[in-house]
Amino acid sequence: MKSPSRRKFLKMVGVGGAALAAGAVGGSAAASDGLKINNDNVAMLYDATRCVGCKACMTTCKRVNLDSGSLAYEQAEFDPDGLWDAPADLSGDTRTLIKLHKESPTKWAYVKHSCMHCQKPSCVSVCPVSAMTRDPESGIVTYDKGICIGCRYCQIACAFNIPRFQWDKALPQIVKCDMCKSTELPRIGTTGCASVCPVDAIHFGKRGDLLAEAQRRLDAEPEKYIQYIYGAQELGGLNHLTIAGFPFEKLGLPIVGDQPPAEFSEKIQHTIYKGFIAPVALYGSLCYVAIRNMKKAEQHNGTEKKGDDA
Amino acid sequence: MSHHDDYQTHQAKILTPSFYVLLTLTLIGFALIALRFIKGIGAVSNMNDGYPWGIWITYDVATGTAIACGGYAMAILIYIRNNMQYHPMIRSAVLTSLFGYGLAGFSVMVDVGRPWNSYNFFIPSRWQVNSAMFEVALCVMAYTTVLLIEFLPAILTTIEESKWRRMHAFLDWLEPHIKPNRAAVLSKLELVRLGAAWLRPKLNKVLIFVIVLGITLPTMHQSSLGSLVLIASTKVHPLWHTGFLPLLFLINCIYIGFSIVLIESIISSYFFKRPFEIKELSGLAKIIPALTLIWLTVVIGDLAWRGHLGTALALDFYSGFFLLEFCLVAGGSLILFNGRKRESVRWLFVSAALITIGGALYRFNVYLIGFQPGKGWHYFPSLAELMITVGIIAFEILGYQVLVKVFPVLPKLHLDLHLPYGQGRHLPEVKGSKA
Ligand code: SF4
Ligand code: SF4
Ligand code: SF4
Numbered sequence: 199m200k201s202p203s204r205r206k207f208l209k210m211v212g213v214g215g216a217a218l219a220a221g222a223v224g225g226s227a228a229a230s231d232g233l234k235i236n237n238d239n240v241a242m243l244y245d246a247t248r249c250v251g252c253k254a255c256m257t258t259c260k261r262v263n264l265d266s267g268s269l270a271y272e273q274a275e276f277d278p279d280g281l282w283d284a285p286a287d288l289s290g291d292t293r294t295l296i297k298l299h300k301e302s303p304t305k306w307a308y309v310k311h312s313c314m315h316c317q318k319p320s321c322v323s324v325c326p327v328s329a330m331t332r333d334p335e336s337g338i339v340t341y342d343k344g345i346c347i348g349c350r351y352c353q354i355a356c357a358f359n360i361p362r363f364q365w366d367k368a369l370p371q372i373v374k375c376d377m378c379k380s381t382e383l384p385r386i387g388t389t390g391c392a393s394v395c396p397v398d399a400i401h402f403g404k405r406g407d408l409l410a411e412a413q414r415r416l417d418a419e420p421e422k423y424i425q426y427i428y429g430a431q432e433l434g435g436l437n438h439l440t441i442a443g444f445p446f447e448k449l450g451l452p453i454v455g456d457q458p459p460a461e462f463s464e465k466i467q468h469t470i471y472k473g474f475i476a477p478v479a480l481y482g483s484l485c486y487v488a489i490r491n492m493k494k495a496e497q498h499n500g501t502e503k504k505g506d507d508a
Numbered sequence: 509m510s511h512h513d514d515y516q517t518h519q520a521k522i523l524t525p526s527f528y529v530l531l532t533l534t535l536i537g538f539a540l541i542a543l544r545f546i547k548g549i550g551a552v553s554n555m556n557d558g559y560p561w562g563i564w565i566t567y568d569v570a571t572g573t574a575i576a577c578g579g580y581a582m583a584i585l586i587y588i589r590n591n592m593q594y595h596p597m598i599r600s601a602v603l604t605s606l607f608g609y610g611l612a613g614f615s616v617m618v619d620v621g622r623p624w625n626s627y628n629f630f631i632p633s634r635w636q637v638n639s640a641m642f643e644v645a646l647c648v649m650a651y652t653t654v655l656l657i658e659f660l661p662a663i664l665t666t667i668e669e670s671k672w673r674r675m676h677a678f679l680d681w682l683e684p685h686i687k688p689n690r691a692a693v694l695s696k697l698e699l700v701r702l703g704a705a706w707l708r709p710k711l712n713k714v715l716i717f718v719i720v721l722g723i724t725l726p727t728m729h730q731s732s733l734g735s736l737v738l739i740a741s742t743k744v745h746p747l748w749h750t751g752f753l754p755l756l757f758l759i760n761c762i763y764i765g766f767s768i769v770l771i772e773s774i775i776s777s778y779f780f781k782r783p784f785e786i787k788e789l790s791g792l793a794k795i796i797p798a799l800t801l802i803w804l805t806v807v808i809g810d811l812a813w814r815g816h817l818g819t820a821l822a823l824d825f826y827s828g829f830f831l832l833e834f835c836l837v838a839g840g841s842l843i844l845f846n847g848r849k850r851e852s853v854r855w856l857f858v859s860a861a862l863i864t865i866g867g868a869l870y871r872f873n874v875y876l877i878g879f880q881p882g883k884g885w886h887y888f889p890s891l892a893e894l895m896i897t898v899g900i901i902a903f904e905i906l907g908y909q910v911l912v913k914v915f916p917v918l919p920k921l922h923l924d925l926h927l928p929y930g931q932g933r934h935l936p937e938v939k940g941s942k943a
Contacts, residue, residue, distance in 0.1 A: 287557075323638050323639065324638075324639050324640070324641060324739055325636055326636055326639040326642035326645060327628040327629065327634045327635075327636060327642070328633075328634045328635070328636045329625075329628075343622070344625070345625060345628050345634060346621075346622050346625060347620050347621075347622050347623065347625045347626050347628065347629075348620045348621020348622035348623070349620045349621075350561065350620075350621070351639070351641050351736075353560035354560055354561060354737070354739075354743070355739045355740060357741075357742045359557060359558060359882060359885075361557075362557045363549075363557060363560060363621060364621070365548060365549055365550030365553075365555070365556070365557075366547075366548050366551070367548045368545065368547060368548050369622070370621040370622070371621070454742050455742075459738075459739045459740070459742070460638070462738065462741060463640070463735060463738035463739040463741075464638050466735060466738060466751055466754065467638065467640060467643075467732075467735050467738075470731065470735070470754060471643075477724060477728055480724050480727065481720060481721065481724040484588060484720045484724060485716075485717060485720045487587075487588050488587040488588060488716055488720050488723075489716060491587060491588070491590040491592075494590065495590070
């Protein structure tokens, strides 16, 4: 243990103590309306230093979720025979993607893109019809195409640009990772991508355990890692954690801060509306004023037939 | 409160050249909409996963409803601020609002990917009160209904006084082909007329409650249109992302509303060759700069408080658009502060146009120009996408043009009809107005 900060120390010890971790890790999040990070949620830890870029996770994700998730194989331009599945980015056909970040011929890293399963997800906060929901127990954020109206507000709201829309379909839907909630998770107890990773770069488990494991790796090989767990506090806590040897923004994981935007917007909305009392009060008082004005005008009209001084 | 004396049907031909131009644009737009439903949104639009909302939401919904706020602004002025002398102007404002809102709702149905699921808005267990969009959607639907009811008296009066000229012509035309039972049809028509005559006074009694609802609802959803992008705190440029968005959007829609009433009145006087309502117009014009002044103060104060005044003056892409928006609104207001210029139709038109464009640019800045989802994302609307919006706007103008010739919408002209237009006229002696 190389003189870890108090926060890191607590994170390390915080294995069993969800409460401890919530107090320390969530130090900033706690300030925002007592939002607590739940470390009993299921989560995934992606270790960019381990990933060898074999993309087994990508192909597995597509294979197991193809029909239920309305995914499809994507053909590249160089591949007229359609031999490979070659998505260039997350899309209406693809839930997860391994991208290469290459700084020099000897310095490079892979990074996995998929839903972060935010603890205070913006997509859930904005969906007008509750098609995006977060299961409080597992923390999994799921999408229901049977309810979705396709307004794409979730895309606007998500800081990671995760939800994707099927632009080329007449009957489109949103596509995003749901931790294999209806496929591999009930079937084998882990996610498709984690189950096939040959080097354990994707690890599935309880969030508290994964935080501890991540910290253990950071401490065991400090020269290999940036001393930071991406997702421990981002936007009030993510259930998809990432550790890496490169600054995270270079890998395409944006600096987003610890405050969940949903907290901010909901607070303003609720302040304005006050549980619908404000609009009703507004209506009531406006009615009063308007009717009084009408009466006045009528009286005025009765006493004074012509008034053309305006 | 039967004010139907205040209005008159504009007597003119419906099938003018502009009618055909607008009709063509409308048809092109609707053909492209059909294409969108067959081939998907990507086939007609440049929207992408980084810019999931394009020109349809930004213009048709976020900006279009502000431009349609004339009815809202006038209702506040007349019924709440008690300026009954403006009453003759409200019906045309309501009609414009009705089109603006109705078509905003229609655009949303074109824009959303799974419109058949929209019934979920009416299922309480699916309600998501945290979502600003939920609020906007319900309010817009309710407000469109309210506008329809507000416009109903115009339709009812027409039915009541109708001689069914067109119907007779139609029957005459039918006669050689199939023998219609003329007596039966006419008795049905009489029934409709009686129904209208029965309904109108009843409606007039409760109308005020509907009108006030028509003030409450826009107050709610116009501010919510600002709240809508609050959540995209990492994407909306700091020049525009502020907790004051709801307030700024609310004030913004009111001054745009008044400016649009000015513009609309000037344009219809010009094209329909009626005298300008200069007195009412300059009265309205006095209110606008007060509102913009508050708005500009909040904008500057908020930027200063958040420490972004420097960002505003950085003269980069974003600051350029910010300054443009700011100068348009400020410039237009400056003109209106001058009492003499307020008496001139030309200056009124110029300033109202500047303020409307500036206010609309503000909404574009918030929703599109200042929206930066991350590296590598670009958006500029495609031609087809633009033509759909143009088609919808054309339909709006077309509908207005036709309806003012069918229903009593425009303010009634009085004795001074003989004045050549451009010289203004005096306030008509309006019944039920304290003037
Ligand atoms: S990463 Fe985006 S899509 Fe996933 S839960 Fe968070 S807000 Fe929702
Ligand atoms: S696109 Fe669907 S899931 Fe996303 S916010 Fe709209 S209704 Fe909800
Ligand atoms: S958890 Fe399942 S859905 Fe999500 S990326 Fe992995 S395999 Fe795909």
